Amino acid sequence: MSSNANTYDVVIIGAGIVGAACARECARAGLRVAAVEADYVGGATSAGMGHIVVMDDSEPQFALTRYSQQLWHELAPELPPDVEYMACGTLWIAADEQEMQEVRRKQQYYGARRVPTEILDPRALYEAEPHLRPGLVGALLVPEDLVIYAPCAARFLMRQARAHSCDLYLDRVTEIRDDGVVLQKGGTLSAGTVINAAGTWAPELTPGLEMRPRKGHLIITDRYPGFVRHQLVELGYLKSAHVLTAESFAFNVQPRVTGQLLIGSSRQFGVEGKGIDNHIVAGMLDRACEYLPELAKMSAIRCWTGFRAATADKLPVIGKCPSRKNLYLATGHEGLGITTSLATGRLLLDHLLHRTPAIPLEPYSPSRDMEVAHA
Amino acid sequence: MSERREFDVLVVGGGPAGIAAACCAADAALHVAIADDNPSLGGQIWRGESASPSTKEATFWYQRVKGLGVEHLAGTRVFAQSEAHTLIAETDSGVCDIAFQNLILATGARERFLPFPGWTLPNVMGAGGLQALAKSGWNVRGRKVVVAGTGPLLLAVAAHLKQYGADLRLIAEQASWQQLVPFTIGLWRQPSKLKDALSLRRQLLGVPYLTSCWPVAAEGKHKLESVTLRRGARTWSVPCDYLACGFHLVPNTELAALLSCAVENGRVRVDDLQQTTVPGIYCAGEPTGIGGLELSLLEGQIAGYAAAGRLDSARCLFADRDKMRRFPLALERAFALRPELKESPQPETLVCRCEDVSLSRLREHASWRAAKLLTRCGMGPCQGRVCGPALQFLLDWKPESVRPPVFPVRVESLIAASSTDSETLHNAALRS
Amino acid sequence: MRDAVQMKVNGIAIRVPRGSTVAAAVLLAGRSAFRRSVSGELRGPLCGMGICFECRVAVDGQLHVRSCQMLCREGMEVTLSE
Numbered sequence: 001m002s003s004n005a006n007t008y009d010v011v012i013i014g015a016g017i018v019g020a021a022c023a024r025e026c027a028r029a030g031l032r033v034a035a036v037e038a039d040y041v042g043g044a045t046s047a048g049m050g051h052i053v054v055m056d057d058s059e060p061q062f063a064l065t066r067y068s069q070q071l072w073h074e075l076a077p078e079l080p081p082d083v084e085y086m087a088c089g090t091l092w093i094a095a096d097e098q099e100m101q102e103v104r105r106k107q108q109y110y111g112a113r114r115v116p117t118e119i120l121d122p123r124a125l126y127e128a129e130p131h132l133r134p135g136l137v138g139a140l141l142v143p144e145d146l147v148i149y150a151p152c153a154a155r156f157l158m159r160q161a162r163a164h165s166c167d168l169y170l171d172r173v174t175e176i177r178d179d180g181v182v183l184q185k186g187g188t189l190s191a192g193t194v195i196n197a198a199g200t201w202a203p204e205l206t207p208g209l210e211m212r213p214r215k216g217h218l219i220i221t222d223r224y225p226g227f228v229r230h231q232l233v234e235l236g237y238l239k240s241a242h243v244l245t246a247e248s249f250a251f252n253v254q255p256r257v258t259g260q261l262l263i264g265s266s267r268q269f270g271v272e273g274k275g276i277d278n279h280i281v282a283g284m285l286d287r288a289c290e291y292l293p294e295l296a297k298m299s300a301i302r303c304w305t306g307f308r309a310a311t312a313d314k315l316p317v318i319g320k321c322p323s324r325k326n327l328y329l330a331t332g333h334e335g336l337g338i339t340t341s342l343a344t345g346r347l348l349l350d351h352l353l354h355r356t357p358a359i360p361l362e363p364y365s366p367s368r369d370m371e372v373a374h375a
Numbered sequence: 376m377s378e379r380r381e382f383d384v385l386v387v388g389g390g391p392a393g394i395a396a397a398c399c400a401a402d403a404a405l406h407v408a409i410a411d412d413n414p415s416l417g418g419q420i421w422r423g424e425s426a427s428p429s430t431k432e433a434t435f436w437y438q439r440v441k442g443l444g445v446e447h448l449a450g451t452r453v454f455a456q457s458e459a460h461t462l463i464a465e466t467d468s469g470v471c472d473i474a475f476q477n478l479i480l481a482t483g484a485r486e487r488f489l490p491f492p493g494w495t496l497p498n499v500m501g502a503g504g505l506q507a508l509a510k511s512g513w514n515v516r517g518r519k520v521v522v523a524g525t526g527p528l529l530l531a532v533a534a535h536l537k538q539y540g541a542d543l544r545l546i547a548e549q550a551s552w553q554q555l556v557p558f559t560i561g562l563w564r565q566p567s568k569l570k571d572a573l574s575l576r577r578q579l580l581g582v583p584y585l586t587s588c589w590p591v592a593a594e595g596k597h598k599l600e601s602v603t604l605r606r607g608a609r610t611w612s613v614p615c616d617y618l619a620c621g622f623h624l625v626p627n628t629e630l631a632a633l634l635s636c637a638v639e640n641g642r643v644r645v646d647d648l649q650q651t652t653v654p655g656i657y658c659a660g661e662p663t664g665i666g667g668l669e670l671s672l673l674e675g676q677i678a679g680y681a682a683a684g685r686l687d688s689a690r691c692l693f694a695d696r697d698k699m700r701r702f703p704l705a706l707e708r709a710f711a712l713r714p715e716l717k718e719s720p721q722p723e724t725l726v727c728r729c730e731d732v733s734l735s736r737l738r739e740h741a742s743w744r745a746a747k748l749l750t751r752c753g754m755g756p757c758q759g760r761v762c763g764p765a766l767q768f769l770l771d772w773k774p775e776s777v778r779p780p781v782f783p784v785r786v787e788s789l790i791a792a793s794s795t796d797s798e799t800l801h802n803a804a805l806r807s
Numbered sequence: 808m809r810d811a812v813q814m815k816v817n818g819i820a821i822r823v824p825r826g827s828t829v830a831a832a833v834l835l836a837g838r839s840a841f842r843r844s845v846s847g848e849l850r851g852p853l854c855g856m857g858i859c860f861e862c863r864v865a866v867d868g869q870l871h872v873r874s875c876q877m878l879c880r881e882g883m884e885v886t887l888s889e
Contacts, residue, residue, distance in 0.1 A: 041745050041748045041749065042744075082750075151749055152749055219786070220754075221786070222756055222870075222871050223845070224870070258845065263786075276455075276779050278779075278789075278792055281789055281792075282789060282790045282791075282792060285789050285790045286790050288786075289787070296786050297785055297787065298785065299756070299783045299785060299786075299870075300783060300784055300786050300788075300789055301754070301755065301783045302754060302778070303778060303779065412876060413857070414828075414877075485854065485856065485858050486854060488853070488854075495844070495848055495850060496849075497839035497841075497849055497850060497851030498851060500851075500852060500853055500854075501853055503854070503855060504852060504853055504856070505855065506855070507854075507855030507856055507875065508830060508831060508875065511826075511830065511831045511855075511875065512823055512826060512827025512828060512831035512832070512879075513827070513830070513831035597839070598839040598840065598849070598851070599839075725848075728850070728853070728859070728861060729845075729860065730845060731845045757858060757859050757860050760858045760859070761853070761858070761859050783860075
């Protein structure tokens with residue numbers, strides 16, 4: 001029992017889904033944990049799509065997304081209904097023969113790594129998703145991909161953390177010190193370990209952390225139950241997500257348990273304002289209607305934006321920060337924060353307890369050279 | 376299908392304030408249009424009257440707006456701004472970019488709804504809501520109606536329904552007579568209002584008007600069958616077919632907020648010339664403070680003249696308007712909501728009707744924003760217009776900032792809202 | 808009825824006065840419930856002025872139409888999910 005109420009083993013900055021996952025792991029392992037959150041449900045967690053997806057842009061990205069997805073599968077029975085866990089799978093849609101080759105390549109890649117997939121020919125595709133426009137060539141079904149409602153998932157993770165005596169401070173960290181953090185409302189929290197999981201705000205507290213906010217827009221429609229059954233993504237998504245140009249968008253539509261359709265996706269660099277950019281929304285919806293023409297007449301209820309924390313090499317930073325003692329980083333997840341939150345928490349805990357992690361941690365090391373492009 | 380129109384003055388909202396504003400602007404020989412969501416002009420108070428106005432005043436204004444050649448963009452819902460001096464609106468057939476030199480917001484008000492057990496049953500409606508339906512072709516003859524809530528609207532609605540042949544059981548006004556007396560006495564200063572009040576009283580002879588009385592529950596299996604009222608220590612049930620229940624009005628300030636006009640305490644801030652904090656944008660009528668028909672007409676005229684640069688004509692009306700300036704505050708005081716109304720909803724009573732979120736689930740959260748994200752309250756099609764004012768009263772939650780679209784619109788309208796840009800970007804995306 | 812509009816509500820033919828809204832037509836057809844809420848409660852019009860979205864019905868195949876804001880047209884087909 002510690003003598004000082006403000007002394008912890010670990011202080012986690014940020015209680016978005018990544019911070020909450022870290023808090024849960026550490027608290028359940030018996031560590032005394034404090035999580036500090038400046039703006040409850042104010043970050044990328046609430047703005048994102050909640051798509052839990054394996055990605056194959058690089059080996060480390062695959063390893064992290066797949067490991068984390070499996071952790072979500074394990075957690076599924078415990079998740080309350082408001083997390084809206086939906087095992088709908090993803091359909092990567094091919095509009096032409098070139099994209100169909102990509103479908104085959106992906107199948108081989110995933111097959112070699114024991115991720116179940118299925119190639120759909122046009123007949124099977126239209127049976128699966130009758131509202132797609134005619135003329136598509138096929139798709140890759142990834143049945144183990146799923147969808148959750150992230151704000152409630154983050155809340156669940158934090159609740160579990162607090163059930164194991166994690167304290168939650170609604171406050172802002174103004175400074176990270178070697179022995180803890182300084183709080184804006186006054187006072188300090190002492191800890192041997194500090195984890196910066198503050199997303200796009202992380203560089204403010206850890207100067208030199210190379211991350212840029214990447215703005216995204218989403219639209220949600222009224223309820224049209226059964227219109228779309230899987231998360232539908234165009235193969236061009238990969239080009240959009242991983243190209244570093246100023247603006248891009250790609251077809252990405254998600255059915256929610258409510259029957260509402262969540263329509264994305266867009267990426268912009270160098271735009272700081274949270275406001276809605278009409279031309280981005282228009283471009284994104286235009287692309288969506290190319291794949292699902294009936295979307296055009298549907299009622300769009302809300303539009304919002306969010307900022308993804310993006311690193312130069314498209315992988316998050318998870319691990320010890322080289323520039324300070326006792327500081328760890330868990331951020332830079334770009335569009336995969338919700339997917340990889342659970343793995344981030346688990347890997348970081350393994351690292352803190354000197355346990356062998358399930359996948360190598362080196363590729364996500366904050367000390368790595370981010371100029372090295374990944375194949 | 377995308378259209379572009381240009382006007383000297385655009386008026387958003389076709390109620391009395393908007394009609395008056397458009398007339399005064401058009402009088403200066405300017406090219407003026409009124410954009411309104413409804414099929415016809417009239418807003419709420421003159422709903423359905425464009426063919427046959429019910430008062431001399433309405434007749435005057437309807438004739439004037441037609442005679443001055445004001446263009447009426449019917450079924451036109453403004454939902455966003457595309458650039459300075461251009462709003463985007465949706466119609467049933469497409470989208471319209473509306474450019475203007477000056478803008479007058481006359482977006483009116485909506486009823487405040489407060490939840491109580493059974494308030495979501497079919498046939499429980501707003502007071503203005505039931506009246507609107509009666510004015511839109513539905514027949515209330517012989518139906519048993521209880522009118523409840525608060526505000527002068529209750530009497531106007533009751534009288535109207537009675538004229539239409541409804542069997543008016545009673546009117547339950549939550550305000551106490553002590554609150555109402557200063558207001559009633561104040562009417563002596565406004566002869567026309569006094570005349571209105573007396574006329575209403577005459578029309579409603581025989582209908583019990585109970586003060587300090589409010590609905591605590593609505594009962595019924597598939598639709599309303601009775602309403603339980605409370606007055607002091609007594610509660611009793613009144614069988615009825617319809618409950619017309621509304622708790623005064625809240626200004627529609629969403630479009631003003633979207634355009635960055637200062638909105639304070641739920642009212643759009645305007646100067647003497649009805650100009651908002653954004654130059655070239657004026658606001659008239661209920662959004663500046665709930666003040667009733669006459670004040671709306673005066674504010675509308677002043678805004679119309681001011682937008683047309685006819686400042687002297689505008690100033691001539693200052694004295695009349697200023698005489699009425701006390702009215703909104705007097706209304707607020709007279710019809711202030713009693714704290715007991717906060718006790719009516721039970722933990723399982725729904726507050727958000729779009730997403731079916733109960734009061735107990737909402738109470739788990741410290742703020743509107745957290746509640747929204749974690750329960751989806753306020754994320755439905757009404758965009759918080761129904762639950763927002765209720766939560767402000769029940770939990771003291773302040774509304775959040777406004778984003779476009781300020782109204783649900785078709786996906787194709789959002790695409791058309793930026794047509795040239797999207798084409799360029801789309802082609803660029805294809806190429807990369 | 809002198810100036811009337813012929814239309815259908817849930818397949819049943821009705822005549823309503825010209826200038827009536829679809830909401831009035833549904834009520835005239837004897838319905839109080841227009842739709843079900845997300846948790847299955849029966850719902851009908853509340854605000855009468857187009858802001859509450861409780862009066863939504865399908866009109867000529869288009870879903871989520873606010874019936875209080877739409878005028879009846881000759882031959883219109885209104886479908887209530889309830």
